[in-house]
Amino acid sequence: MSEQNKNAVTADYQALDASHHLHPFTNTGALNKKGARIITHGEGVYLWDSEGQKILDGMAGLWCVNMGYGRQELVEASYEQMKKLPFYNTFFQTTHMPAAELAQEIASVTPEGLDHIFFANSGSEAVDTIIRMVRQYWAIKGKPYKNIIISRENAYHGSTVGGASLGGMSGMHKQGAPGVGGIERIRQPYWYGEAGDMSEEEFGIACAQALEEKILAVGPDNVACFIGEPIQGAGGVIVPPANYWGEIQKICQKYDILVAADEVICGFGRTGSWFGSQTFDIKPDIMSMAKGLSSGYLPISAVAVGERISSALIEHDDDFNHGFTYSGHPAAAAVALKNIQLMKEENIVDYVANDIGPYFQQKLREALADHPLTGHIEGTGLVAGIALVKDKEKKEFFPSDLDIGYICREHCFNNGLIMRAVGSRMVLSPPLVITHAEVDELCEKARLCFDLTLQSVS
Numbered sequence: 001m002s003e004q005n006k007n008a009v010t011a012d013y014q015a016l017d018a019s020h021h022l023h024p025f026t027n028t029g030a031l032n033k034k035g036a037r038i039i040t041h042g043e044g045v046y047l048w049d050s051e052g053q054k055i056l057d058g059m060a061g062l063w064c065v066n067m068g069y070g071r072q073e074l075v076e077a078s079y080e081q082m083k084k085l086p087f088y089n090t091f092f093q094t095t096h097m098p099a100a101e102l103a104q105e106i107a108s109v110t111p112e113g114l115d116h117i118f119f120a121n122s123g124s125e126a127v128d129t130i131i132r133m134v135r136q137y138w139a140i141k142g143k144p145y146k147n148i149i150i151s152r153e154n155a156y157h158g159s160t161v162g163g164a165s166l167g168g169m170s171g172m173h174k175q176g177a178p179g180v181g182g183i184e185r186i187r188q189p190y191w192y193g194e195a196g197d198m199s200e201e202e203f204g205i206a207c208a209q210a211l212e213e214k215i216l217a218v219g220p221d222n223v224a225c226f227i228g229e230p231i232q233g234a235g236g237v238i239v240p241p242a243n244y245w246g247e248i249q250k251i252c253q254k255y256d257i258l259v260a261a262d263e264v265i266c267g268f269g270r271t272g273s274w275f276g277s278q279t280f281d282i283k284p285d286i287m288s289m290a291k292g293l294s295s296g297y298l299p300i301s302a303v304a305v306g307e308r309i310s311s312a313l314i315e316h317d318d319d320f321n322h323g324f325t326y327s328g329h330p331a332a333a334a335v336a337l338k339n340i341q342l343m344k345e346e347n348i349v350d351y352v353a354n355d356i357g358p359y360f361q362q363k364l365r366e367a368l369a370d371h372p373l374t375g376h377i378e379g380t381g382l383v384a385g386i387a388l389v390k391d392k393e394k395k396e397f398f399p400s401d402l403d404i405g406y407i408c409r410e411h412c413f414n415n416g417l418i419m420r421a422v423g424s425r426m427v428l429s430p431p432l433v434i435t436h437a438e439v440d441e442l443c444e445k446a447r448l449c450f451d452l453t454l455q456s457v458s
Helices: 003-020 028-034 072-084 097-107 123-140 161-166 200-218 244-254 307-315 330-345 348-368 404-414 436-457
Strands: 039-043 046-049 054-057 114-120 148-152 183-186 223-228 258-262 286-289 301-306 374-380 383-388 420-422 425-428
Touching: 054 436, 072 330, 097 114, 097 301, 097 330, 114 123, 114 307, 123 161, 123 223, 123 258, 123 286, 123 301, 123 307, 148 200, 183 200, 200 223, 200 244, 223 244, 244 258, 301 307, 330 348, 348 374, 348 383, 348 436, 383 404, 404 420, 404 425, 404 436
Parallel strands: 148 183, 148 223, 223 258, 258 286
Antiparallel strands: 039 046, 046 054, 114 301, 286 301, 374 383, 383 425, 420 425
């Protein structure tokens, strides 16, 4: 296709998009003036746009395309299931083969004891399910007043009313949330940005103590659950101090409070274990998952429920009045089932833990640690966050009216790399199938884009 034709196709679709499409988390007016980027196809870790530009997807779509683009095995799993049974619900005492098989397959990789699976369609819906399920658990136990859920500032738990209420994103709270009551928040464990002179170990204890202080302030008999992402993803890839989750676990056990792990981003190999809970030795009572469950090929999410909660629900002589039309959708379940099977066959989790994950972390630091913009790099497996600073020696951040992350992100897009900006932090979460050579390319492009960003603000 000629450049002229490419430009015409791009302009046509940008106009069509602007006429009818309202984008998520977007200033639609500003986007319509600029024109949306039109992605046409993908293969492996790469995408192509309507202008013919090849782009290395350093974010695996939206933290989800773990097995890369163009996996025909997943396409065929959907097609074969569509031919046999394109849809039936799992209400009314009915199941179908893909849902039953997928529940078993998920239970084979979840942390010990999380053997019962409830299906939904997105991470947000899975988190809403956690809210409903933990409160129902305590009601069954004769303690309906034990309904407060504690989360963290700057946490992201989805954009439904329930998920946004539970999360700690102030920008979301200004727009129609929080709408669900009984939610409290504590400080996030962001050592580099908020610890001052404390060591990581001291800060980990201080952040955990904030949980105990909150529990005592609202009354231990009123607290149902603490929820947290093993690593805060959309908050900028905040990796907690090594001692943090152990202290959190002790406090929850002390006051008989359930632990919920939001594994929507960390789940399915991202941190070098099947789940981030295994990487950080968290013992959750309940756990949400989505994204990597199907590698993003079809929408599906799930909640893994531990014995304590599941036995109460099963033994209680009443319905659990919650669910979705597409809970356990047969085609989505078939794809997710095949995705997990492929991950096992190709030893993807081991590859992330012992090969490509350490290589990625090392190469990223070699490429960017000495850069004038880089204040701090943190991450594990195939997820990383980089704090951008004005002065790394003084640990001086850029002023809030200068959107340094957006500037860097635009340079990345224009130079064939997708890297996400979260405020003044740049984050990476590439497909788990990325190779050494592709990591090298990612790091070279990231260095170039950091150089261009520095030029833009100098």
